[in-house]
Amino acid sequence: MSVDGWNTVLVLGGTRSGKSEFAESLVGDAPTVRYVATSADADPDDTEWAARLAAHRERRPGSWTTEETAGDPRRLADVIASAGPNETLLVDDLGGWVTVLLDPAHQPADDVATIAELAAAVRASEARIVLVSPEVGLSLVPTTPLGRAFTDALGAANRAVADACDAVVLVVAGQPAWLKPAVTPRAAGVPAQAGPARHDVTAAAAPAEAPLPDVLTPTAPAAPAAPAETNGTAWAAPTMALPMVATGLVIQPGMELPMPDEYAGPQAVDRLATLDVAGAGFGELERVVGFAAATQGTATPTPWANVRVLLLHGDHQGGAAAGTVPGESSRRARQARAGRGALARLAAENGASLQVVDTPSSAPMEQEPALAGAAVESALRYGWRLAEEAADAGVQLLVLGACGAGTEAAAAAVLAATAGAEAPAVLGRVITASGEIDDAAWMTRCAAVRDALHRTRRSPRDAKDVLAELGGGDIAVATGVLLGATARRLPVMLDGPVGVAAGMISRDLAGQARHWCVLADHGGHPAVRLAADVLGLTPLLNLRLDLGEGANALTALPLLRSVLALAAALPAHPRLGGGDPDSEEPDFAEPEPAGPGPTTVEPDGTEPDFTEPDFSEPEPAGPGPTTTEPDPSGWRAG
Known part of the structure; x- marks a missing residue:
């Protein structure tokens, strides 16, 4: 009824x-x-x-x-x-x-x-x-x-x-x-x-209701005409209930989102010590097994079969983009959509789908807010919807990357506002297309972050305020992705400054989000190293890869999958109760003779005596002490 x-x-x-x-x-x-x-x-x-x-x-x-x-x-x-x-x-x-x-x-x-x-x-x-x-x-x-x-x-x-x-x-x-x-x-x-009260928060909310971008299936270079289909099991649970208003989801500080299984991770790591391997074990890569176990809720996690890469494309104007080639980020986004470039090739090799997401352009943060307040709300909801769509499609791991002018400076500004970092300490050197170091552009970026922090010195430092004043569209969408993925119990692999900056912002909205994130490699970025330290994310590898956000993670993904596959397939060592169905332990007991054999004869013509020797204490050859009790006088002999 x-x-x-x-x-x-x-x-x-x-x-x-x-x-x-x-x-x-x-x-x-x-x-x-x-x-x-x-x-x-x-x-x-x-x-x-x-x-x-x-x-x-x-x-x-x-x-x-x-x-x-x-x-x-x-x-x-x-x-x-x-x-x-x-x-x-x-x-x-x-x-x-x-x-x-x-x-x-x-x-x-x-x-x-x-x-x-x-x-x-x-x-x-x-x-x-x-x-x-x-x-x-x-x-x-x-x-x-x-x-x-x-x-x-x-x-x-x-x-x-x-x-x-x-x-x-x-x-x-x-x-x-x-x-x-x-x-x-x-x-x-x-x-x-x-009667119910009406809520009107529709201003500038169009991006949240806009259709989501198409999901691409890049093809391997050897077979460009055969798209690689991605099949996966829907692991993600339904979205946890959160407040809804007339325009949709309300994302607010203090949200209670799920945590990974606190028991499955340690149990999976303990199980690794029992596996039948010839060496000492998995080393530092034990942590990826523990992470996968906690997010999957089982002590025997399986490799991520269905992976989706989210490439966030959005430029920052002003001094944050100093030293970048105009139109370069748009070229990278078009390249990815066409199935070309490092990211698309690596996605094809890993059987991962690719979704290129255009985010709102960000204003010069040193002069004005990077994004309007209403646009921040829309961007957060838009990112949440991207994560929900991935979970509904059976995606088991999200890889979060970005391509945009000025993203490093925007991330540095977010770190300065949330972790008290200094811009020169978290801004990496500017490398031109010809491989040269552009110190003038680096100083311009530092000045832009400094001026933005000075402009906002009396502004609140709440999560949404930091996104509006400093973070901009791409970091706001990335934050929504982390929150939506957390609500759907979907792990996220971060790669680059935008992802870790979003992780810093998400702490004030839902502290559980960082526990669903994993960092493959810091890529040599000082901002990534600092944010990872604050968030408690130790990089799984230290290869200093810098192939572009998203591509670094996909390069490491086959190794991580191999570790998970090996950990799930290997049995326990036979000495610890495991068994090997393909072989049996050899029996080293001395076999019984099949019939009469030669009899050993001693040189004197007698047969040897094979009885056990008597190890009783020999009698002393001469007089000795008559007692072994302690001397009542308290003195010892000698």
């Missing part, structure tokens, strides 16, 4: 925000309502809390029935699953349900599984359901372990249920703000104050 566009709705709100009254108004037109109370009985001595519960009961019409699930938190999912298509349920609230779930009387319990069961029941239900829950994500982090456990569990429950519901509304000071879906529902018979 669908009522006014929704079956299920989650009503969020802070303490005393009016969320319960609003939820009750949503079901006010129903002939009968089953009210599901989740909280445990109040302390008899807590009269104030008892009065609150009594006020709740008095508001309920006589036609409503009440059902309590405080005795067993798992029963809530059963109640929802058993509700018929003509029933209306009001669950108030998930905060009380989580309190009961964490109660020691119900432990040990798999809280994650219980929350997943609840979300699955809500998603599959045909009944009309309204769930109420406190929003604790806007408050301070509790100072006690129990408080933090409650906040974490309730946040996980809210996200899971919000993802399962058709609609989500946040009530603030009695005013509802609809977060999901984009087209807000209308509840019949709801008072005027209960």
Whole structure:
């Protein structure tokens, strides 16, 4: 059954925000309502809390029935699953349900599984359901372990249920703000104050709704007429629920995105020590096995079969682009689209798809903001959509690269704003097309970063402010890619200054993003080395490759794939319980003679004595000490 566009709705709100009254108004037109109370009985001595519960009961019409699930938190999912298509349920609230779930009387319990069961029941239900829950994500982090456990569990429950519901509304000071879906529902018979609030953030949002660029399948030079098809398994999980407004996704600081499996990585590394190899092991490349295991959630990770390269193309104007040849970045982008150049050739050799993404051009940062605030929002959402499209296509690894004039200076400015770096320390030397060093251009870039930082010295240093003032379009899109990939549990291989600058920005939006990133090689870039150190990303290799962003990573990819394939295929050493089906351990026991053989004869004509020798202690040849007990006088002989 669908009522006014929704079956299920989650009503969020802070303490005393009016969320319960609003939820009750949503079901006010129903002939009968089953009210599901989740909280445990109040302390008899807590009269104030008892009065609150009594006020709740008095508001309920006589036609409503009440059902309590405080005795067993798992029963809530059963109640929802058993509700018929003509029933209306009001669950108030998930905060009380989580309190009961964490109660020691119900432990040990798999809280994650219980929350997943609840979300699955809500998603599959045909009944009309309204769930109420406190929003604790806007408050301070509790100072006690129990408080933090409650906040974490309730946040996980809210996200899971919000993802399962058709609609989500946040009530603030009695005013509802609809977060999901984009087209807000209308509840019949709801008072005027209960209607959804409209959000208008459509200004300059065209890039977010623009069609995504085509995905290319470069062909190997030996067979240009046979496109290499890429087949992969869809590993990525559905996107975690995040606030939505009329124009789409809202990316904001403090987002709770998933983390890699904290157990699978160490288990995979420990397993490497047991494999049947002739040498000492995988050395530094153990880290790629641990990373792949954590992001795949298994101690035996498999090689990345479906890889996509995102090449972000966007120029920076002003002094940041000093020393670059005009139109060179556009030539590189056209070259990649045509399947030519180092990046396309390496993509073909690795069987990787290639997507060239045009990003907004960035204004001279030393004179004005590099990007307008509304364009930053659009660029972030655009990058998120690129990652989601890749996950939906079964991509197992994203390689993030960029080609654009002034990207090194923009990344240096971001590092200066987020990590306190000095521009001369993180800006690499400028190399001309003929291989010469252009120190004048390098000084111009340093001056551009210095002037931009001076211009913004009183500006906020929040993530979006840094993108608007200094980062520009390509770094903003790259940041959105990292966040979207994190939400879909999709690992990203960074390559070059743009990717690590986006990693620095993403820390303030979702700190989990850096744990889904891996760095193949720093390429000799000082900015990459510094950002990698801040982000905790140790390069897997130290080849100082500088073939262009994206091409460095693809050069190292076959080696990394080989390590993963070997780690997944090798058995444990036979001495550690493994076996080799192709061979058997040789038996080194002395074989029994097949028949009578020659008899050994000693020189004196007697047969040798093969009995075990007697190793008993020989008798002393002369008189010795009569006792071995300590001398009672305390002196030792000699």
